Amino acid sequence: MERVGFRLKLRKEKLDEYVLHHQNVWPEMLEALSETGWHNYSLFLDRSDATLIGYFETPDLQKALDGMAAKDVNERWQAFMAEYFESLEGRRPDEGFLKLENVFYLK
Template sequence: MERKAWMIKLKPEKATEYKALHADAWPSILSQITACNIRNYTIFLREPENLLVGIYEYHGDDFEADMAKMGEDPDTQKWWALTDPCQTPLDSAETGEWWVPMEEVFHLD
């Protein structure tokens, strides 16, 4: 098991829409996340800075393959078509990067 954390900005004018989408996440999206070996997935929002932090446990053996599988899923593509316009990458994101990885500096079980 590997813990992963990611960050992105939420457009302030899209906060209500983004929260509503996640309050009623599609069952097919939840199933796809699980099928791609992701567990204990949480997204936190820090306002007024409008920072989203996603944290989850990855229980698979090939993260890149599982993320490719997720990206090829038609329902996931439809979901991202709704959620992506709500987000904007951090200024420090590299070209083509969306959610940026975060370094774990402390953990206590």
């Protein structure tokens, strides 16, 4: 299982809305994530600088990304969420994250 950590930057003025939306993720989006191999998915927010750190496990990162890219619900969710992020440079949030280097793991 591949462990994936990533970072994105949120707009400070939109943090509360972003958190609220993630307390109510659409059921069909949750189902799509599970179906395409996203497991143990967590998001962590540093409100001091609006940094979002994500973590998930997947058997195959590229397959998980491609699987979600093919889902209509993902297209709608990414368009809905795009306004909450900085520095996407025309990419969707799921395309614009910076993958972090895994330097330690304790099993």
